[in-house]
Amino acid sequence: MNTLHTLNASAREHGDLFARLLRSATAGDTLLLLENGVYNLSDANALQAIADAGLTLFALQADIVARGLAAAGAAANSVDDDGFVALACSHRKVVSWFA
Amino acid sequence: MGTTRKTILFILQRAPHGSSAARETLDAALAAAAFEQDVQLLFSGDGVWLLQPDQQADAIASKDTAKMLQALAYYDIKAVFADTVSLAERGLDATNLALAVTAIEPAAQQRLLRAADCVVAL
Numbered sequence: 001m002n003t004l005h006t007l008n009a010s011a012r013e014h015g016d017l018f019a020r021l022l023r024s025a026t027a028g029d030t031l032l033l034l035e036n037g038v039y040n041l042s043d044a045n046a047l048q049a050i051a052d053a054g055l056t057l058f059a060l061q062a063d064i065v066a067r068g069l070a071a072a073g074a075a076a077n078s079v080d081d082d083g084f085v086a087l088a089c090s091h092r093k094v095v096s097w098f099a
Numbered sequence: 100m101g102t103t104r105k106t107i108l109f110i111l112q113r114a115p116h117g118s119s120a121a122r123e124t125l126d127a128a129l130a131a132a133a134f135e136q137d138v139q140l141l142f143s144g145d146g147v148w149l150l151q152p153d154q155q156a157d158a159i160a161s162k163d164t165a166k167m168l169q170a171l172a173y174y175d176i177k178a179v180f181a182d183t184v185s186l187a188e189r190g191l192d193a194t195n196l197a198l199a200v201t202a203i204e205p206a207a208q209q210r211l212l213r214a215a216d217c218v219v220a221l
Contacts, residue, residue, distance in 0.1 A: 003212060003218075016144050016188075017144065023182070023209075024205070024208050024209060024212050025209070025212075026212070093218060095218040095220060096220055097220065
């Protein structure tokens with residue numbers, strides 16, 4: 001089974017963290033954006049880099065709504081807290097990329 | 100204690116001074132090794148600054164992480180890696196560091212993450 005990566009920061013503010021995540025992830029892994037990580041949904045360059053890395057993208061719905069990003073949220077599969085737990089359980093391990 | 104032994108990869112990604120995160124990650128790695136887990140370290144991002152030679156932490160009354168690095172061998176922690184990109188971006192020479200590490204390219208890091216039972220990045 002693949003790895004679930006979680007990211008809580010924007011690529012604009014924490015470019016090094018974002019770049020290291022992309023270097024360490026394997027195509028076919030899953031990326032879940034949470035907290036300020038959902039701002040990446042409004043960043044075309046970040047979305048392209050995630051797609052180029054072959055990652056399946058999810059984002060935490062409450063964090064999207066809280067930040068008024070519902071329109072941009074369509075760029076990812078959105079999950080609630082139960083969905084977060086389900087993702088954690090369906091992957092072999094979770095790697096947290098936190099600023 | 101049971102004999103469940105796991106491979107735990109610790110990613111050291113914070114600079115040694117200014118916050119306790121780097122030191123606490125090292126503490127966690129040493130503790131895991133003391134409980135006979137297979138501990139691996141990956142220095143990445145500003146965590147590679149832990150490897151900078153000639154640090155004098157006492158000048159700012161900070162804890163000396165360089166001494167902690169020397170303790171790794173006594174805890175049988177031998178799988179010690181650093182991200183080639185992070186080293187190069189910061190002008191660090193992989194052959195002249197405070198600790199002998201194996202500098203690895205992104206593809207090797209991907210294999211490391213895939214193979215680990217769990218990955219800790221604080």
